Amino acid sequence: MGDIKVIEIKKSVYADNDERADLLRRELKEKGIFLMNLMSSPGSGKTSTLKQIIAAMKDKYQIGIMEADIDSDVDAVAIAETGVKAIQLHTGGMCHLDADMTRQGLEALEVDGIELAILENVGNLVCPAEFDTGAAKNVMILSVPEGHDKPLKYPLMFSICDVVLINKIDVIEHFDFDLQQCRQNILMRNKDAVIIPISAKTGEGIEEFTEWLSQEIENMR
Ligand SMILES: Nc1nc2c(ncn2[C@@H]2O[C@H](COP(=O)(O)OP(=O)(O)OP(=O)(O)O)[C@@H](O)[C@H]2O)c(=O)[nH]1
Numbered sequence: 609m610g611d612i613k614v615i616e617i618k619k620s621v622y623a624d625n626d627e628r629a630d631l632l633r634r635e636l637k638e639k640g641i642f643l644m645n646l647m648s649s650p651g652s653g654k655t656s657t658l659k660q661i662i663a664a665m666k667d668k669y670q671i672g673i674m675e676a677d678i679d680s681d682v683d684a685v686a687i688a689e690t691g692v693k694a695i696q697l698h699t700g701g702m703c704h705l706d707a708d709m710t711r712q713g714l715e716a717l718e719v720d721g722i723e724l725a726i727l728e729n730v731g732n733l734v735c736p737a738e739f740d741t742g743a744a745k746n747v748m749i750l751s752v753p754e755g756h757d758k759p760l761k762y763p764l765m766f767s768i769c770d771v772v773l774i775n776k777i778d779v780i781e782h783f784d785f786d787l788q789q790c791r792q793n794i795l796m797r798n799k800d801a802v803i804i805p806i807s808a809k810t811g812e813g814i815e816e817f818t819e820w821l822s823q824e825i826e827n828m829r
């Protein structure tokens with residue numbers, strides 16, 4: 609597919625990212641646009657989970673997706689196939705997006721009319737956690753093959769996320785993954801975290817998540 613819009617994001621020059629993120633959050637709220645920031649390690653299932661979320665919610669909300677990557681447009685192509693508005697953001701080698709970069713992405717997405725905008729952040733558990741994008745909610749995915757100890761190793765990411773989706777639950781029997789221990793490790797970092805086991809392959813748990821998301825969208829209005 610050759611008609612995917614690809615935006616080369618310019619590196620931010622602003623030191624006051626937290627203030628710029630708060631400003632963006634306020635502006636989006638006034639416009640009635642709910643921005644969700646989706647983060648995880650590479651390959652844990654962000655794009656696959658987005659496809660499930662889109663299938664469940666696209667009849668109810670106007671959705672726009674920003675796919676951030678260092679290079680390539682494979683994720684934006686995959687999302688565009690679902691029929692929702694999708695653009696690819698290239699970060700020029702940077703491993704995260706901050707509020708100004710997110711604003712550049714939203715402008716390129718042309719968000720007027722969009723009710724739910726989702727940013728698939730660059731895949732890693734470190735840098736994206738350090739920069740507030742201005743999103744209304746942060747959601748992360750931890751997949752079963754990564755192991756239940758990740759909240760111990762990447763504390764900041766788990767502490768800033770409102771929801772932790774434990775993905776690839778369909779293959780749990782093949783891994784030494786202790787779901788109960790994982791829950792405890794997550795709650796140790798963030799006692800308010802909503803934890804939902806899902807499978808982006810079978811669709812298990814997706815409804816529980818989309819119900820949470822719909823409720824948050826309505827709460828913002
Ligand atoms: N068995 C199983 N495989 C899954 C599941 N979710 C994703 N996968 C597979 O995991 C691989 C990576 O999935 P993606 O959705 O591309 O992961 P991603 O987080 O978007 O990857 P990056 O954008 O590269 O960081 C693909 O081969 C998917 O088919 C799941 O719930 N169960």
Ligand SMILES: [Mg+2]
Nearest residue numbers: 654655683728
């Ligand atoms: Mg992806």
